[in-house]
Amino acid sequence: MLKIDSIKRGIVIDHIKANCGYRIFKELGLHKSDHRVALIRNVPSKKLGKKDLIKIENKIDLDLNILGIMDPGLTVNIVEGEEIKEKIKLSLPQKVNGIFECKNPRCVTTIENIENVEFILVDKEKKEYKCEYCDTKTSL
Amino acid sequence: MLKGRHLIEPRNFSLEELDELFSLAEKIIENQEDYLEVCKGKLLASLFYEPSTRTRFSFEAAMARLGGRVIGFSEANSSSVAKGESIGDTIRTVGCYADIAVMRHPKEGAPFLASKWSNIPLINAGDGGHQHPTQTLTDLLTIKILKKDLSNHTIGLCGDLKFGRTVHSLVKAMKRYSNIKFIFISPEELQIPDYIKDELEENQYYETISLDEAIDKLDILYMTRVQRERFFNEEDYLRLKDSYILNNDKLINAKKDLIIMHPLPRVNEIAVEVDEDSRAVYFQQAKFGMFVRMALIMKLLGVDKNA
Numbered sequence: 001m002l003k004i005d006s007i008k009r010g011i012v013i014d015h016i017k018a019n020c021g022y023r024i025f026k027e028l029g030l031h032k033s034d035h036r037v038a039l040i041r042n043v044p045s046k047k048l049g050k051k052d053l054i055k056i057e058n059k060i061d062l063d064l065n066i067l068g069i070m071d072p073g074l075t076v077n078i079v080e081g082e083e084i085k086e087k088i089k090l091s092l093p094q095k096v097n098g099i100f101e102c103k104n105p106r107c108v109t110t111i112e113n114i115e116n117v118e119f120i121l122v123d124k125e126k127k128e129y130k131c132e133y134c135d136t137k138t139s140l
Numbered sequence: 141m142l143k144g145r146h147l148i149e150p151r152n153f154s155l156e157e158l159d160e161l162f163s164l165a166e167k168i169i170e171n172q173e174d175y176l177e178v179c180k181g182k183l184l185a186s187l188f189y190e191p192s193t194r195t196r197f198s199f200e201a202a203m204a205r206l207g208g209r210v211i212g213f214s215e216a217n218s219s220s221v222a223k224g225e226s227i228g229d230t231i232r233t234v235g236c237y238a239d240i241a242v243m244r245h246p247k248e249g250a251p252f253l254a255s256k257w258s259n260i261p262l263i264n265a266g267d268g269g270h271q272h273p274t275q276t277l278t279d280l281l282t283i284k285i286l287k288k289d290l291s292n293h294t295i296g297l298c299g300d301l302k303f304g305r306t307v308h309s310l311v312k313a314m315k316r317y318s319n320i321k322f323i324f325i326s327p328e329e330l331q332i333p334d335y336i337k338d339e340l341e342e343n344q345y346y347e348t349i350s351l352d353e354a355i356d357k358l359d360i361l362y363m364t365r366v367q368r369e370r371f372f373n374e375e376d377y378l379r380l381k382d383s384y385i386l387n388n389d390k391l392i393n394a395k396k397d398l399i400i401m402h403p404l405p406r407v408n409e410i411a412v413e414v415d416e417d418s419r420a421v422y423f424q425q426a427k428f429g430m431f432v433r434m435a436l437i438m439k440l441l442g443v444d445k446n447a
Contacts, residue, residue: 104248106246106247106248106268106269106270107247107248107249108227108245108247108248108249108250108252108253108267109249110247111247112226112227112228112250112253113226114253131249132249132252133248133249133250133252133253134248134249134268134270135248135270136248
């Protein structure tokens with residue numbers, strides 16, 4: 001039986017679809033992090049059958065929007081004193097800023113220095129967002 | 141209330157606001173003399189970052205006929221953009237001098253970006269292949285005046301339906317009216333994109349490659365050009381190009397009250413012989429374009445109190 005220590009203070013990202021954990025791990029930059037982190041794959045789950053799990057010892061700033069886009073079914077647990085203090089249920093954000101870059105070479109964002117371009121959710125199923133300037137669709 | 145607003149895409153205005161605009165345009169057409177000085181003392185900034193003869197002339201003529209004056213540039217090289225100025229800085233500076241601005245830009249979304257910084261009304265006069273709302277207003281006014289109503293029509297759109305932004309905007313604008321049917325007539329290579337069709341009811345349109353097959357069903361025929369450079373090979377272009385050229389023969393089975401529209405410039409997609417047909421309205425359409433721009437300038441400036 002694989003044993004991973006529980007954390008005293010930190011973050012547990014739960015209910016990650018099986019085999020999706022590594023992508024989230026990388027997207028959050030945890031593969032380069034100095035914190036004690038664990039990616040656990042294929043954990044038995046009542047809800048999902050199998051799931052992945054990420055544990056981060058220490059509190060770090062997480063971009064919940066990126067997490068929401070990658071997997072809106074995730075739960076982020078904030079742990080303090082070895083207890084879950086807060087459970088954050090994620091969802092697909094309606095609008096996101098500064099996450100995507102527009103792929104349309106004819107878009108004004110390619111020539112102007114615009115910070116935090118807004119993308120608006122257009123297709124929940126495909127997790128597609130459109131650029132606020134040129135309407136070009138994009139996804140992660 | 142349209143005073144002080146921007147027009148970046150056709151759907152910025154509600155159907156009621158469009159009605160208001162078209163009513164004013166019709167009043168201007170009926171009594172042009174009454175409007176010769178309504179914009180006296182007002183200044184329009186014409187910011188054309190890429191060349192455009194037709195749209196620029198139409199706006200400049202519109203402002204001149206209202207008694208206002210125009211400043212501006214007609215290509216980016218002759219403006220401060222050549223020195224690296226941002227769009228936001230340009231529009232804020234222009235706002236210090238002018239009362240209203242018109243912008244044509246090759247980059248998509250540039251007028252929307254400018255509108256975020258602009259403290260004067262801004263009109264999008266075309267941004268790349270994206271939006272061209274005043275062409276749509278022109279098309280709607282033409283239909284409203286010549287067909288007496290914007291509802292209850294079968295509209296054939298013919299030619300390059302894949303890349304034609306005027307076609308996309310017109311479909312999106314017309315579908316807001318009741319009992320509108322579309323027939324999309326194009327070679328398979330240039331069919332209307334799925335995201336436009338997705339917005340329509342399934343029984344609201346059909347697609348065909350044959351203009352001859354569709355012509356007798358149409359109340360409105362909107363022609364666009366099939367461009368050689370859109371085809372993957374020369375053979376396909378040569379095979380298809382003549383099928384989408386409108387001539388008198390193709391009009392034999394058309395309705396007597398059909399109207400034939402085209403955003404212009406025309407190259408060869410409508411034979412010159414068709415110009416003599418009373419159903420050909422594309423030059424009238426260009427004139428309506430100037431009148432609708434006059435109405436738009438007046439509405440955005442809020443100078444239509446006596447209209």
